[in-house]
Amino acid sequence: MDILLKRATIIAPGDKNHLQTKDILVSKGKIEKIANNISAPKVKVIESDNLHVSIGWMDIGTHIGEPGLEHRETIDSAARAAAAGGYTDIAIMPIVYPVTHSKSEVSYIVNNQPNNGVRIHSIGAVSKDAKGEDLTEMIDMSRAGAIAFGDGLKSIKDSGMMMRALQYAKAVNKPIINYSIDKSLVHDGQMHEGDVSVSLGMQGIPSLAEHVAIQRDISLAEYTESELVLHCVSTEEGCDLIKKAIKDDINISATVSYVNLIHIDQDLKSFNSNLKVKPPIRSNRDRKALINSVKKGSIQTIVSNHVPLEEEQKKLEFSYAGFGATGLETCFAAVNTHLSEDIPLEQIISALTLGPRIQMKTYLPAIKSGEVACLTVFDPSISWTYESKKKKSISANNKYLSTSLTGKVLATIIGSKVNL
Template sequence: MNTFQINSATLLSPENKYHNQVVDVLIEKGRISKIAKKISSDKSIETIDGKGSYLSAGFFDLNANFGEPGLETKEDLKTGAAAAAAGGFTAVTVQPNTAPPIHSRSEVSLIVNSSKGFLVDVFPIGSISKNREGKELAELYDMQSNGAIAFSDGNKSIQEAGLMNRALLYAKGFDGLIISFPQDHSIAADNKMNEGIVSTYLGMKGIPNLAETLMISRDIYLAEYNDSSIHFTTISTADTVDLVKKAKAKGLKVTCDVAAHHLYFTEEEVVSFDSNFKVSPPLRTKKDVKALLKGLKDGTIDAIVSQHTPHEIEFKNVEFHIAKNGIIGLQTVLPILVKAGLEAETIVEKLAIAPRKLVNIEVPNFEEGSSANFVLFNIDETWVFDEKTNHSKSKNSPLLGQELKGKVKAVFNNDKLNLNN
């Protein structure tokens, strides 16, 4: 569909003169040809009804896991991109939790070249350490030169302060961004859920908030010492929100994101022993959820991520204590945020605008003549998330089989349109 028109959608694009107004948008040959409150077009032009829906820059995910290379039975680039498009994302960054890890120019180039031509732009995150072992720095600059957008050891935290210190100092020299997954393994150990009343009730070993805040404190000090930028991914506690807020008040180059599921679900879900609620960091308390939502609204938390983590059935359809961490999340971010009570403007700011700014990617605009990159979504419309509508290879979601409120109607990028009917 080279030429089409979106009618009567509310535009959410803060830099645009039509921001928060109902508009028509004409797309021709992948570009925004015209935008106005009303466009009279040829009847031969196909139209998309945007009444009651919002139109914004396509969502951008800062934390997704695809299996390629090596773990394609969980998710490959093509199925991951399909799930992303269905969830409203026109770009994702993929974590280095692969086999082999994304720890050299070879893996980075594989991701970049294999995803060319997709509707969804796929940006690799390179490992901080070789083999994600936390011992020796990987070739960060070489990876960035070949397309790595940032650096992280994925779901493995950097336990050695000296290595993190060197990573921050080295990356500073070429404006590389270090992403920290904050969890002190000596505190968290191999425990299974949040430490608290519920873990005591269930007789399950818990992971205390301290495992996160201790690492956050360390890395803030290291970033300050090196005058470096650092980004914390998937924060989950009220104490962390407080620490990041104080760091920002001091003028430190500290940013953070939160996974959508941590904005709604709590540790109480674990009482059902549904292994799809086993995530890392673990689901926390109602107090933590409240603090995270407040942190979003006051600007302490910069972005929201899916933390999409697919697993084969044999890793999830088992006893809770031996199940792998993670849920598939790309298609359910919007419905979860609607459940959490977020308004459309906040969703766009934290899912489309801020994530791009964090990694210095230009935010798509709606100026006439610019390349079209958008999502059309409705926060009131319902849909059923089931095996038919799930585009991921994996099924590990606690929301599978449910009717959800908050539907992505369409996404467009790279001259490709995806409609969710």
């Protein structure tokens, strides 16, 4: 299908067409022409009052259920949800059954690409079965196609293992992506430790647990001279450590979950289990520090932190409910709705495009004539409602169900694959 984008504002930092309004013709999977006014017969025209286009968005650290827990999410359903949310690429965390901890599991992921063109990348586990006891064969997994290594939302607790993992990853020029939290300080924590947790009678998860773990991981990255992505940072203290490490030229970068940019612990007074996530939503002070870090570039990537769970895991008393929420379909729209006055649109798009690709060292597309199309087409002004009957994810653990959001994805174009 040939596509003509009419009067689209191009978000492409560093390119001559950045913030220019142009027509873009995509033919046979390639960008054929970019001009002020294009007329072409027999094409699908996409137009909107405030049409925007960028290179395709990428999510890193996406959780699915395949293999083993397909009732939560399959590769195909995750790909459909990703396309609906504007993503052309997603990197899958290894916490499935069996865990992605050898070349055969990596091969299963990378060789089962969906029909809609969304590219599925594999993150291999650092430890066997993600138990934090024995290192995996990271070199074999790298050869099989793993783009990074991490144990998902299970922090690598042993410092010696973390150091060796960084060294092995460096040998194959791949990053470690680690959710940094000292689990010995968490115990049975259910939410952020603070006045709200006390008032609700909930066991808290202290900011100290993240502070201690990030400090350790930064020190190990500096010692090994390896590349580390600090995944889903949630505290002001973590932001401060990251800014200092970057200033000291340590090879680290960071991601933040979109939920932590929007919500705070006060929002849990309603006991909405779809806001029970890892990392926990924290204080407004923490939230403001995270927003500022995205604006200043010390946090480079916004992630959906997509963790699908079945209803039986979420419709429980808050203290018994599982941690996690879906996010692929709502990440951009929620951020655009709640943070458009705090973070410029082009900064949001950079954190969905350049940040993750630079961290994962994947191919960086371009909006130029002759390039294979890898585009996300959206209108940041359109209001829409995320409805259960129209959602693409199998799971429904999302705070934004039946909620009006502003900012709608109109298409993803991935080569000759077009998702409208």
